Amino acid sequence: MDAASQRRIALDVFSKVYITKHIAQHEGVRLGHVSNGEFSEADVGRLCIWEEYMRKMTKALMGMSSALLLSTAIPGMAKADELTLCWAAWDPANALVELSKDFTAQTGTAMKFEFVPWPNFADRILNELNSGGKLCDLLIGDSQWIGGSAENGYYVKLNDFFDKEGIKMGDFAEAAVNAYSTWPKGTPNYWALPAMGDANGWFYRKDWFAKPELQAEFKQKYGRDLGPPQTWDELKQVAEFFTGREIDGQKVYGAAIFTERASEGITMGATSALYPYGFKYQQTAGKYDMDGAVNSPDAVAGLEAYKALYKCCQPPGYTDSYMGEGLDAFKSGQVAMAMNWFAFFPGLYKDEKVGGERIGFFVNPKQKVAASTLGGQGISVVANTDNMDGALAYIKWFAQPEVQKKWWALGGYAVHNAVLNDPSFKASQPFAADFLVAMNQVQDFWQEPSYAILLQAMQKRLHDYVVADQGTAQEALDALVNDWKEIFEDEGKL
Structure with missing residues (x-):
């Protein structure tokens, strides 16, 4: 098989090649990974099988529009008994555990967390998405995943939900919204809520x-x-x-x-x-x-x-x-x-x-x-979740200005304007003023x-x-x- 054919197969298998932001080192090759940019004949065979599976799965997922998912989820915002949130294992994740105790206290929904070390994060979670797994109800995924996740139907489109609940993207830093939430980039099509600003x-x-x-x-x-x-x-x-x-x-x-x-x-x-x-x-x-x-x-x-x-x-x-x-x-x-x-x-x-x-x-x-x-990530609702109402309820809760303020206080990098524009923000941490400057001048890699x-x-x-x-x-x-x-x-x- 020529290089162009190999490349096309790799493109169809979303994000199985090399790891994304904040990953400290490359781990071993699994199905769909490319080592040194080349496929073996065995790899190509496995990828062809995987490509066909992915095509069928994506077609099924895309057949269920985000609008239909949301139309059945929003009324009454029924409480979930338990939600699982997936992210990388690092200090901000520990802060999110502490913050989420307030969500549990208010809703009665128990929160579970799947935190994966950065070197394995993309491999583990993208395998989960690609295989149609149900591990994650909510996912704080890398900004560069958003194009593939949107086009492959892995994330719920949140526009209708945001409109119904009065969640305004204008309340968040514009650069963060464009990078963490939109696909196509910079358009008013939202697949995540800005969660963790970084630069x-x-x-x-x-x-x-x-x-x-x-x-x-x-x-x-x-x-x-x-x-x-x-x-x-x-x-x-x-x-x-x-x-x-x-x-x-x-x-x-x-x-x-x-x-x-x-x-x-x-x-x-x-x-x-x-x-x-x-x-x-x-x-x-x-x-x-x-x-x-x-x-x-x-x-x-x-x-x-x-x-x-x-x-x-x-x-x-x-x-x-x-x-x-x-x-x-x-x-x-x-x-x-x-x-x-x-x-x-x-x-x-x-x-x-x-x-x-x-x-x-x-x-x-x-x-x-x-x-x-x-750097940084948005928080998305995984389209394959069985806990749609509860996942959306978490997004609604997390978007509140007071929750965002506490998120910053605990060590999370909130990008809500209620936090960033607070007169006391620049003096709140010795690096806060620089963070504000950085988030107003960020540029990002391709999100294709x-x-x-x-x-x-x-x-x-x-x-x-x-x-x-x-x-x-x-x-x-x-x-x-x-x-x-x-x-x-x-x-x-x-």
């Missing part, structure tokens, strides 16, 4: 930056105070300044950035440079006109800047690293700065060794424009049903250039455009 940000050793001798040396060299960098040019200067120094008896390095190859790490990291330099996925939204956007001179400069930061200032052996490795490098005193998701900032601030007055936070530096890489293969291509091209030192930035981005054109041509979009 890639930065933290730094505030105590190191405050050392008088370093302050004096930095100012003499650069003519400005040593502080959180405002641009990517300044970021590299600060990283170079710290790299190779001995602080507290240990050799330190400038910055820990994302370089991981197997899932999404280097894409999430490099876009934190690409976006501020002016990288775009398309010149015109919905036209897939990628030439001159993905591989523009600005995009090339952004990728070169990311590679320069990688080459100058990473800890030794930092060639395949993502969230966990970055956190470890910072907590062990190896680096002066690190990029990572805002979701980890509450825990870092509480850390006994590097938290409190020893840590500071800053939003992703700008260059030509201000931009941050989006074929996002997994689009991501696979970007991972390869970026890692080959940045880490493996193959070719030029221009060549890497030109090749990426060609990869993506082939994918969209196979889908009939070009």
Whole structure:
């Protein structure tokens, strides 16, 4: 079977290729997974069987419209005895357990939780959706799943429910709604309620930056105070300044950035440079006109800047690293700065060794424009649930402003305007003001049903250039455009 046929089969099997946001490392291949971008003949055979099953299942699911599901569910909002909510296993999930005790107290509905470690989350949950399983009544799924989940009938369309219950998407941050709730992206077609805002940000050793001798040396060299960098040019200067120094008896390095190859790490990291330099996925939204956007001179400069930061200032052996490795490098005193998701900032601030007055936070530096890489998720009702009324009741409860305020207080990243626009919000946490800035400038990866293969291509091209030192930035981005054109041509979009 030729490569194009293999690719078409993979596209039909929604999201069985490579893992999505926040996944620390790639796990073993199962049915439908692609290792190193290639299918064996056995894999292709299994995928053909799976494709036929998926086609039949999706047709059956799509035959039951969301409107019909909701028309039978909304009247009276009958109480469910028990609901299961699926998400990843991390600190915000623990906060949600605490928050959901209020829902149980108010409704009598017991809440169960299926929290899967990030390295296994996409594999486990997407297998569950693909197989028509009934584990999850509610799912806080990654933003990049929304296109495939909507088109394959895995999520309930919530427009009629929102209208009936007076839930207004205008009450949530616009960027979060577009990223977490809509498909097609940016249209008023809602498949989730924004649940967990997130973006890639930065933290730094505030105590190191405050050392008088370093302050004096930095100012003499650069003519400005040593502080959180405002641009990517300044970021590299600060990283170079710290790299190779001995602080507290240990050799330190400038910055820990994302370089991981197997899932999404280097894409999430490099876009934190690409976006501020002016990288775009398309010149015109919905036209897939990628030439001159993905591989523009600005995009090339952004990728070169990311590679320069990688080459100058990473800890030794930092060639395949993502969230966990970055956190470890910072907590062990190896680096002066690190990029990572805002979701980890509450825990870092509480850390006994590097938290409190020893840590500071800053939003992703700008260059030509201000931009941050989006993380986060929305909460959806799984179309296959037997507890439709109860699941919808949870969505209605979770959308309330007072619940959203408590969600933030417990450590969840609420994106309801009642939280974000509160005059006390910026001072509520040492990273709150930066989170607000970041969520107003986020950009996201493709949310197409074929996002997994689009991501696979970007991972390869970026890692080959940045880490493996193959070719030029221009060549890497030109090749990426060609990869993506082939994918969209196979889908009939070009």
